[in-house]
Amino acid sequence: MQSISWKVLAATAIGALGARANAQHLIDIAIGQSQGKIATGVFQVQDANIAPMLSQRVFIAEFGVFPDFTNNPGLDSLAGAFQPGSQIGFNILKALRKWDGTSFPQSAAGIPPEQIQIKLGPAANVRLTPTTDVPVPGFGLAVSTGTNAGEFHHHPGYTLLDPASDGLYLLELELWSTQPGLANSLPYWMVFSQNASEDELREAATWVRMNLWAPDCGADLNNDGVVDDSDFVYFVNAYNYYLCDPPGCPTDLNGDWVTDDQDFILFAMQYDGFLCP
Numbered sequence: 001m002q003s004i005s006w007k008v009l010a011a012t013a014i015g016a017l018g019a020r021a022n023a024q025h026l027i028d029i030a031i032g033q034s035q036g037k038i039a040t041g042v043f044q045v046q047d048a049n050i051a052p053m054l055s056q057r058v059f060i061a062e063f064g065v066f067p068d069f070t071n072n073p074g075l076d077s078l079a080g081a082f083q084p085g086s087q088i089g090f091n092i093l094k095a096l097r098k099w100d101g102t103s104f105p106q107s108a109a110g111i112p113p114e115q116i117q118i119k120l121g122p123a124a125n126v127r128l129t130p131t132t133d134v135p136v137p138g139f140g141l142a143v144s145t146g147t148n149a150g151e152f153h154h155h156p157g158y159t160l161l162d163p164a165s166d167g168l169y170l171l172e173l174e175l176w177s178t179q180p181g182l183a184n185s186l187p188y189w190m191v192f193s194q195n196a197s198e199d200e201l202r203e204a205a206t207w208v209r210m211n212l213w214a215p216d217c218g219a220d221l222n223n224d225g226v227v228d229d230s231d232f233v234y235f236v237n238a239y240n241y242y243l244c245d246p247p248g249c250p251t252d253l254n255g256d257w258v259t260d261d262q263d264f265i266l267f268a269m270q271y272d273g274f275l276c277p
């Protein structure tokens with residue numbers, strides 16, 4: 001396996017940011033199929049296209065589209081990603097947790113009085129986060145059949161219920177599909193800000209990355225089980241533009257919300273190792 005050199009990195013030319021027509025996808029959680037499962041991630045602009053980096057499991061969100069409400073990020077896939085007419089839905093895996101300034105305590109003592117309501121579409125499509133760590137089955141939504149067949153693109157609404165106090169809230173979810181043979185996603189986390197600062201929000205998301213997710217092969221950016229040149233394309237694209245935008249930043253391998261030289265060192269170590277553990 002050839003090592004990556006700085007010269008290669010510097011010589012790799014990446015096209016200008018294009019695909020403005022696709023810009024609405026960039027704020028969403030990207031989903032697709034990877035290694036027999038639904039996988040979550042973010043979209044990246046590559047020349048005139050957008051490509052999903054299906055290796056991110058922590059996402060940030062902010063209430064306030066309306067008070068105590070947001071419907072961003074949505075869940076979005078490329079066309080053809082899933083079986084047309086199948087359904088993809090979510091399960092809520094745990095009770096909500098609230099940031100205490102240094103962590104999201106996982107004990108029952110860390111469960112706040114608030115709950116988050118998730119809602120979209122018909123009246124039956126309403127779910128509440130549980131008050132203990134008992135999973136709550138969610139509801140399914142359709143994969144497109146007509147134009148953009150096989151695309152899944154929906155924006156469930158998230159409402160923070162009273163007392164809706166300021167701070168940061170952690171929601172743990174998984175995705176399922178009615179498509180035969182497609183397994184549930186691994187758990188993913190949404191960190192919601194209720195009037196918290198951007199710095200606090202990113203600090204809390206990093207805590208989740210380091211403590212609950214703890215990826216052992218973060219450089220596998222396309223989530224195919226190996227770290228190779230395909231991942232390098234994603235990495236160098238983010239590196240060249242210093243990109244690290246919401247809702248998540250898979251190329252930020254050390255959790256400081258920039259993609260820079262420190263991440264390159266970590267990427268190169270895993271690239272040289274090739275196979276993920």
Ligand SMILES: [Ca+2]
Nearest residue numbers: 220222224226
């Ligand atoms: Ca890979």
Ligand SMILES: [Ca+2]
Nearest residue numbers: 252254256258
């Ligand atoms: Ca970083």
